[in-house]
Amino acid sequence: MARRTGRRPGKPETREAILAAARTAFAERGFDAASIRAIAAAADVDPALVHHYFGSKDQLFLAAMEAPIDPREVLPKVLAGDREGIGERLVRAFLGVWDSPAGAAGVGLLRSAVSNEWTARLLREFLTTQVLRRVLDQLEVDPAELPLRGSLVASQLMGLAMMRHVVRLEPVASAAPETLVAAIGPTVQRYLTGDLPA
Amino acid sequence: MARRTGRRPGKPETREAILAAARTAFAERGFDAASIRAIAAAADVDPALVHHYFGSKDQLFLAAMEAPIDPREVLPKVLAGDREGIGERLVRAFLGVWDSPAGAAGVGLLRSAVSNEWTARLLREFLTTQVLRRVLDQLEVDPAELPLRGSLVASQLMGLAMMRHVVRLEPVASAAPETLVAAIGPTVQRYLTGDLPA
Numbered sequence: 001m002a003r004r005t006g007r008r009p010g011k012p013e014t015r016e017a018i019l020a021a022a023r024t025a026f027a028e029r030g031f032d033a034a035s036i037r038a039i040a041a042a043a044d045v046d047p048a049l050v051h052h053y054f055g056s057k058d059q060l061f062l063a064a065m066e067a068p069i070d071p072r073e074v075l076p077k078v079l080a081g082d083r084e085g086i087g088e089r090l091v092r093a094f095l096g097v098w099d100s101p102a103g104a105a106g107v108g109l110l111r112s113a114v115s116n117e118w119t120a121r122l123l124r125e126f127l128t129t130q131v132l133r134r135v136l137d138q139l140e141v142d143p144a145e146l147p148l149r150g151s152l153v154a155s156q157l158m159g160l161a162m163m164r165h166v167v168r169l170e171p172v173a174s175a176a177p178e179t180l181v182a183a184i185g186p187t188v189q190r191y192l193t194g195d196l197p198a
Numbered sequence: 199m200a201r202r203t204g205r206r207p208g209k210p211e212t213r214e215a216i217l218a219a220a221r222t223a224f225a226e227r228g229f230d231a232a233s234i235r236a237i238a239a240a241a242d243v244d245p246a247l248v249h250h251y252f253g254s255k256d257q258l259f260l261a262a263m264e265a266p267i268d269p270r271e272v273l274p275k276v277l278a279g280d281r282e283g284i285g286e287r288l289v290r291a292f293l294g295v296w297d298s299p300a301g302a303a304g305v306g307l308l309r310s311a312v313s314n315e316w317t318a319r320l321l322r323e324f325l326t327t328q329v330l331r332r333v334l335d336q337l338e339v340d341p342a343e344l345p346l347r348g349s350l351v352a353s354q355l356m357g358l359a360m361m362r363h364v365v366r367l368e369p370v371a372s373a374a375p376e377t378l379v380a381a382i383g384p385t386v387q388r389y390l391t392g393d394l395p396a
């Protein structure tokens with residue numbers, strides 16, 4: 001017997017067809033342009049069935065890329081609090097996820113993204129639409145600057161994950177989380193809300 | 199006919215035996231602890247032959263890890279100039295290497311390091327002994343802080359390479375180098391010479 005999970009499983013082959021179509025659509029068109037309707041058509045199922053199996057487009061995307069966490073479970077803590085502390089809170093939450101059991105899946109995703117162009121595209125869409133946009137939407141910064149700010153934050157945080165969990169460069173690899181929060185928080189804060197070059 | 203290069207080629211099988219022994223030694227023991235003498239013994243050749251084929255231990259290491267550049271050709275420009283500008287100069291030099299033809303080899307090295315523990319170790323030794331130590335040795339900072347400073351710099355710069363050249367997250371992927379120098383230079387400067395958590 002397959003183990004039960006909280007999510008309605010659906011027929012395995014139908015689920016898999018939807019996930020495959022979703023991966024293609026999200027990687028080729030990006031999260032925003034990919035539609036449930038087009039994904040359903042590519043999988044030859046009714047759009048209502050996609051919603052029934054996976055819920056929202058966000059949830060389908062997380063399932064398609066096998067995301068180890070749903071950022072919506074973590075981000076409220078990051079977003080609650082003063083604007084001046086968001087850099088430290090984001091680094092703290094990021095380390096919390098990577099230092100948890102989900103971190104192993106994160107390393108797997110990073111490995112795959114580095115060797116596989118499609119996973120790289122999915123990771124890019126994940127960072128942009130599921131994490132960075134949600135953080136930046138809460139901050140009063142010039143919308144024209146959001147992409148640069150977001151990709152600078154990603155460069156620092158993904159580099160941190162690389163050095164701590166993949167390359168294991170000491171002392172970043174085994175430093176106490178709060179040491180890294182204090183060291184890297186101000187960087188992320190500046191990328192999010194500080195002055196940037198035009 | 200094989201193409202001639204500037205370096206004396208030596209017998210291919212002897213060279214390859216030395217390089218294989220060097221890879222093992224540098225990955226297992228680290229750059230500092232690995233000795234030419236032990237590498238020569240493992241390859242069953244005279245130490246003088248290792249020097250004859252490869253030159254210094256630094257040069258042997260760069261050959262063993264197939265480093266696309268010798269940092270000693272780039273770092274003098276980074277190190278020449280005022281202390282307050284070293285962050286920007288390091289980012290500029292880093293981007294110059296990654297945006298050059300050597301960048302493709304850098305991407306290959308990064309891919310390999312992410313999927314292969316031994317390449318990760320060699321990359322770690324490369325960053326530490328060939329790049330970061332040489333930069334930090336020029337700065338008057340507390341020697342006890344050097345490892346943390348170095349690994350913070352690595353986390354930002356390798357994350358930049360990942361986002362610009364592998365994941366290709368826009369606008370970092372196609373930004374003008376000077377935009378990134380202005381945005382990321384102050385981060386690297388703070389990691390090198392600024393106040394850090396104890």
